[in-house]
Amino acid sequence: MRYSANFSQGQEALVIDLASVDEVLGTTRSVRRRLDFDRPVAPEVIEECVALAAQAPTGMNREAWRFLVITDAAKKQGVADLYRRAMDRYASLRPSPLSPAQRALSDRLHEIPALILVCSEGRPESGNHAAEVAFYGSVLPAAWSLMLALRSRGLGSTWTTLLLVHERETADLLDIPDDVTQTILLPVAYTRDAVLRRANRKGPEQVMYWNTWGAAREPAE
Numbered sequence: 615m616r617y618s619a620n621f622s623q624g625q626e627a628l629v630i631d632l633a634s635v636d637e638v639l640g641t642t643r644s645v646r647r648r649l650d651f652d653r654p655v656a657p658e659v660i661e662e663c664v665a666l667a668a669q670a671p672t673g674m675n676r677e678a679w680r681f682l683v684i685t686d687a688a689k690k691q692g693v694a695d696l697y698r699r700a701m702d703r704y705a706s707l708r709p710s711p712l713s714p715a716q717r718a719l720s721d722r723l724h725e726i727p728a729l730i731l732v733c734s735e736g737r738p739e740s741g742n743h744a745a746e747v748a749f750y751g752s753v754l755p756a757a758w759s760l761m762l763a764l765r766s767r768g769l770g771s772t773w774t775t776l777l778l779v780h781e782r783e784t785a786d787l788l789d790i791p792d793d794v795t796q797t798i799l800l801p802v803a804y805t806r807d808a809v810l811r812r813a814n815r816k817g818p819e820q821v822m823y824w825n826t827w828g829a830a831r832e833p834a835e
């Protein structure tokens with residue numbers, strides 16, 4: 615196990631357990647089926663995770679993120695119906711069939727203990743690239759932190775955007791004001807028999823350039 619020690623003036627020495635941090639960063643996968651649909655998730659646990667999510671960067675310090683936690687059975691059913699409609703349409707447009715896991719999440723969304731809709735107050739300025747990046751960059755890092763915090767507590771989730779196809783109907787269902795932008799929906803439940811591993815992703819040598827676009831790092835002299 616590796617440890618990193620971080621000393622800063624006026625603070626006690628802080629030891630970060632790299633193995634645990636790396637495990638959470640490296641194995642926070644989509645969990646769609648291996649979920650415990652019957653085990654409740656305490657509101658306090660979700661609040662703790664949201665408190666960590668709110669440590670993410672936030673443009674102009676606005677903290678415009680809002681986390682709408684849906685636990686009410688009728689509302690979950692309403693969201694699940696919209697999600698399924700979006701999924702069916704998506705499936706009809708694809709050349710290949712949906713994976714059983716994608717289908718399973720869609721079929722059982724209403725049974726998941728908590729659905730968290732991550733929103734931002736305001737609307738991005740359409741056509742202004744810098745403003746759009748700042749807008750979404752001020753909410754999506756918090757959403758990812760939330761997923762990591764959930765994972766570290768044994769909770770599984772999936773980063774989903776399909777519901778956005780029905781943003782208007784979702785807003786009506788949940789009384790979301792017009793000037794609030796919906797982003798991702800995280801279905802949250804304790805995992806059950808889920809073995810989460812690092813995904814097979816491109817390595818740094820395939821996705822990194824040094825100093826000039828397309829250039830590999832110069833070998834050390």
Ligand SMILES: Cc1cc2nc3c(=O)[nH]c(=O)nc-3n(C[C@H](O)[C@H](O)[C@H](O)COP(=O)(O)O)c2cc1C
Pocket residue numbers: 642643644645646716719772773774775776777813
């Ligand atoms: C922008 C974005 C939108 C996504 N939307 C959905 C979705 O609507 N439904 C779903 O089941 N998964 C969705 N996913 C999850 C991806 O399918 C998943 O991240 C990918 O297959 C990699 O698997 P992993 O999350 O286990 O690493 C989305 C992921 C991203 C980044």
